[in-house]
Every structure is written in C-alpha cells, then in structure tokens.
Amino acid sequence: MASRVVTVSQDGTTGDFRTVQEAIDMVPLCNTCRTVIRVAPGVYRQPVYVPKTKNLITLAGICPENTILTWNNTATKIEHHQASRVIGTGTFGCGSVIVEGEDFIAENITFENSSPEGSGQAVAIRVTADRCAFYNCRFLGWQDTLYLHYGKQYLKDCYIEGSVDFIFGNSTAILEHCHIHCKSQGFITAQSRKSSQETTGYVFLRCVITGNGGNSYTYLGRPWGPFGRVVFAYTYMDACIKHGGWNNWGKTENERSACFYEYRCFGPGSCPAKRVTWCRELINEEAEQFLAHSFVDPDPQRPWLALRMALKIPYSA
Structure with missing residues (x-):
C-alpha cells in the first residue's frame, strides 16, 4: 500500500495542518501504511506525542536548522496535552517529543528541550518504540x-548535545557518523542494561566527539543499570574527554558488571593507557559483533533495515 503524505505549516496557507500534533492525530489508529508528515520550516513550540496505536509515521523536514520541535518540560514541571497516566511522570514524561509508535522515522528535524542549564532532567525526545530511525536530525x-x-534504533548523521547523561536508556542503538557535543562537565551516556542476558546497548560508530574548548571535563559514560553497555568504535575524541574515560556512578560493584568498550578510537581524548582498569579496548574478533548493522537488525529472516543507494533505511519506508 502506498504511503500517504500530509503537510504541516504554521501559517496554515500551504499545509494540511498547522501543528505536528494535529497531523499525528489524523493518522488512523492501528494504521498499516506509512504516513509521511512533511513539516515546513519553523519553530513549533508544543509537546508532541506519537502513541502506541499509531505506527509507521515519518516526520520529514527540509533542513534541521530551521525545522525545530521544541518544548521546555522538566522532570519536576510538566505541561502537556496528554494526561500523566498516558505519558508518565518525571524524566519519563518530560520529553518535548515522545515516540511510542513503532517504525517511526525522522529526517531533517531538530528535537529540542529549551529548558536552561541547571533545570535538571529535561528530555528532548523519548523513544519507547521498536525499529525507529533518525537521519540528519539534531x-x-x-x-x-x-x-x-x-526498542531498536538507528541514527545516522545526527547531532546530539548535552552535559549530564545526555544519551541514556536501555534500548539497542547504533549511532553512525554522528556528532556528539559536550557542552559542560558531565557524562555522555547512561545506558541502563539490567542483566548480562539483555542484548541492549549503544554503539557509536565512526562518530566525532567535541567539547567547549576545555580539557578533561566529561566522561564517556556511567552505568545507569549495573550491566550498562556502550561501545565507541572508530570515533574521534577531542580533549574534553577525561583520561579515565568512564565513571562507576559511585558504586565499585558496577566495575565488575558494566561493559564499557572502545575500539580503534583516536584524538586527544582517546587515551587507552590512562583509562580506568575496568573498561576494555576490544580486539578485532570481539569488536565484530558491534560494528555490523546486525547489532540492531539481528534477524536476517525478518530484517527491518534495507540498503538503498548506500544508505540503510527501514524496509517499511
């Protein structure tokens, strides 16, 4: 079945809808064909919710710098058109955008939480959905x-910025060719794998990490769950990364269970000899499982990512 295309424009003259949420609300419940929502340039100031009952939605902008979805909720202050019983409370419910519908795609969109520094937990987007992909997003x-x-997510050519735990959760994700920017001291990742049996984890593949000009002020990550798993491979790390690299979140017992790996990284922040003793520099055979797209697309009989024009995209697109 062919996908349906609708448009959003704030002025209402060139689009089918004035807000992104109105376009999402139009998508039929339990839909089986993709709806492409083309978002005209603009700053859209309202929270956005993609419910579990609405899958196969694409948000497509023209340029992420001028197509911005923004709101300013925090874990302690949530204003939303959905009730807390629907979106949750605290950090879980404060996302400017919350995606719970599967097979979601975004391209050329900025997702922003505009709360100022010091506001505490302030999520730009929460993804609680399987088979989601983001291309050239901020x-x-x-x-x-x-x-x-x-769920499983694939991010390509994206820009992600923050300070404390600014990429976190317990999904299975590959972030490929992404730019990670550390605005102030803190931790890039807080992955929350709960047991060694879980297959979740974050893989940063051929990424670039930059800072604000300072030296040795941020960690690559800390384990939100005791078995937190993060891999940085072929990634440039500038001098903002602390020599020790990783933090145990104040619990020495996490050092026995956390799976923090690096592989062939480079730059002034890549210091294998000075890393904490409980992280690992992978050898070739160990790294293979993390370097292939099968990390997020493990079933060859039912793949969800397809290769088209040298770019991995969801089959459903």
Missing part, C-alpha cells in the same frame, strides 16, 4: 537530552 538540550528508552 537533539538539543542539557541533561538527559536523548532518551533511547526501549
């Missing part, structure tokens, strides 16, 4: 910017 905020909570 994720802006300070603490807890990108909440990859559940």
